[in-house]
Amino acid sequence: MNPLLTSFDTAPFSKIKNEHFKPAFLKAMEDARAEIDAITSNEAAPTFENTIEALEFSGQQLDRISSVFFNLNSAETNEEIQKIAQEISPLLSEFGNDITLNEALFERIKSVYTQREALNLSTEQQTLLEKRYKSFSRNGANLPDNKKQRLREIDAELSKLKLKFGENILAETNTYEKHITNEDDLDGLPDGAKEAAAQLAKAKGKDGGWLLTLDYPSYIPFMKYAKNRELRKELSLAFGSKAFKGNDLDNQENVLKIAKLRHERANLLGYPTHAHFVLEERMAETPEKVRSFLNELLEKAKPAAEREFKQLEDFAKSLDGIDQLQKWDGSYYAEKLKQQLFDLDDEQLKPYFKLENVIDGVFKVAEKLFDLQFEEVNDIEKYHEEVKTYRVYDADKNFIAVFYADFHPRAGKRGGAWMTSFKSQYKRNGENVRPHISNVCNFTPSTATKPSLLTFNEVTTLFHEFGHGLHGMLANTNYPSLSGTSVYWDFVELPSQVMENWCYEKEALELFAKHYETGEVIPMELIQKIKASATFQEGMATLRQISFGLLDMAWHACDPSDISDVKAYENNAFAETNLYPDTPETCMSTAFAHIFQGGYSSGYYSYKWAEVLDADAFAYFKEHGIFNKEVANKFKEHVLSKGGTENPMVLYKRFRGAEPKVAALLERAGLLSAN
DSSP, rough: OGGGSSSSOOGGGOOOOOOOOHHHHHHHHHHHHHHHHHHHTTOOOIIIIIOOOOTTEEEEEEHHHHHHHHHHHHHHHHHHHHHHHHHHHHHHHHHHHHHTTTTTHHHHHHHHHHHHSSSSHHHHHHHHHHHHHHHHHHHTTSSSSSHHHHHHHHHHHHHHHHOOOOOOHHHHHOOOOEEOOOGGGGGTOOOOHHHHHEEEHHHOOOSEEEOSSHHHHHHHHHHEEEHHHHHHHHHHHHHTTTTTTTTTTTHHHHHHHHHHHHHHHHTTTSSHHHHHHHHHHSSSSSHHHHHHHHHHHHHHHHHHHOOOOHHHHHHHHHHOOOOOOOOOHHHHHHHHHHHHHHHHHHHHHGGOBBHHHHHHHHHHHHHHHHHEEEEEEESSSSSSSEEEEEEOOOTOOOOEEEEEEEEOOTTTOOOOOEEEEEEOEEEEEEEEEEOOEEEEEOOOOOSSOOOBBBBBHHHHHHHHHHHHHHHHHHHSOGGGGTTTTTTTTTTTTHHOOOOGHHHHHHHHHHOOOOOOTTTBOOHEEEEHHHHHHGGGHHHHHHHHHHHHHHHHHHHHHHOOTTTOOHHHHHHHHHHOOOOOOOOTTTSSSSHHHHHTSSSOTTTHHHHHHHHHHHHHHHHHHHOOOOTOOOHHOOOHHHHHOOOOOOOOOOHHHHSSOOOOHHHHHHTTTHHHHHH
């Protein structure tokens, strides 16, 4: 029996073999098609229940299989899974098109949509109806047959190209290794990082020495602390040239094809560009508004960034006689300057951020804010032994969610950090079906002598992803497609980014920031230094985020037909935000997975957009106390539990009482006084 085709609650990982996936997908698609046929052949007049709701709850087995498979393809993949993904993705794309281009189905949806005023629907039902109608009309339901066929071809090709793009980056990351045999080359590197590098060399069968890779826990400490400038340069160029080497893992052709196909698709559907298509369903609404938002921030951040860069240049020159600061110098001298200005460095902080304590801390924050309790359990199957599993309850012991946590890098796991779901929340037949949520990160692993000690940046990342997790776990909606993080993309980062704020607050830090050996709570002076250094080089950091947003818009808010040189085009997009000299060997676009593989195309600005929301939201917490139950309940009720059931600005104003103000972000970032 194929375990994926049985009825399961938590994913039966131990029973699933790779050969189960393709037959399960094919059977689930066949069943879902039969459910669609039942809707279209229904002789009763179209109603909300027999058409919109029936469609909403069709294909649930297929959704479960997809979530298991694609989560594994991100967190625990291998060549066989990648091959299956290449075969399955175009089939799923075709299946999706079979639904959105099904004329009989669209006629029924349209029939319900045209009489919506008379139907006495709830707000959530209205949202679902509008979302469903738009998903059809925005994806070709009104096109003539010849254009529908071209749309299918484009979607099938895009699904394969995006997978290939990600596979190339993973392969490039896994391929690079730097085996160090002379300990002098590691001068400046903290003991923990050296020990991890020695452990990695041993694990990879090297005869002694230390191994450096492009995984963040290996790469970042080296760039930040290693004195050997030539080695920093080598690693920096290797990192920056991922999938940009003219070999068979090069992504330049994939970038051009993806950009051009997206543009053609938008044109087919009657939109000037891909960005116009995407932003119609975002808070920002148009590419013009996004550009204006990014340019407003650019105007505020650039003077501060240029001053900060000049300060860094002068510092590097005075310290080591560096005449021209390069990209591989930035982290190294920034860390030294930060130590000088604030008498603070990550190595001082790490002993207070043992991974288990930070996990416990984020749980305690969730308990104080939202009355949640996390119980680690061993009876839920895992896809890898490193994964931790929890059942989540509220104060009355009602079951809220299953939570998976997967924190360390491995060969089969893509870089970065993300939240995902194995099962959505929804209500049906009187039952509130609770969600299964997962956080996946790539943190510094433990070594033979030290537990996993996080950098402060890793601490904020854990809180960030956990914020997405709360958005999923606390979902309380009727329909799975409106549940949890199924919201406008420029609203989705609010719950995650707002959670980062607790990492800077004494009341929160004292719950979990305890020395891993002595149990001593983090000293007040260190907390004050963390707060004081929070806006260190904020101008440069803001400029960097703006540059990624502008690059995204350059690829997606214009006609890319005439672009032939990826690097030259990228340089042009970066012209206004560059601080460092260009390195011809490197390219951002060829490894920009957020926009060419993930869901952030025309949406990278969302991080800054959501920062405006999160700074404004946290200012509200600060006014009343960071653990104020009333404010927390309003956030839970109007933001976290509501998913995509209403317009996000309506939800935000219900929580906050007013629209967000940019001033809160500029003030927090220290960019108001800077100007």
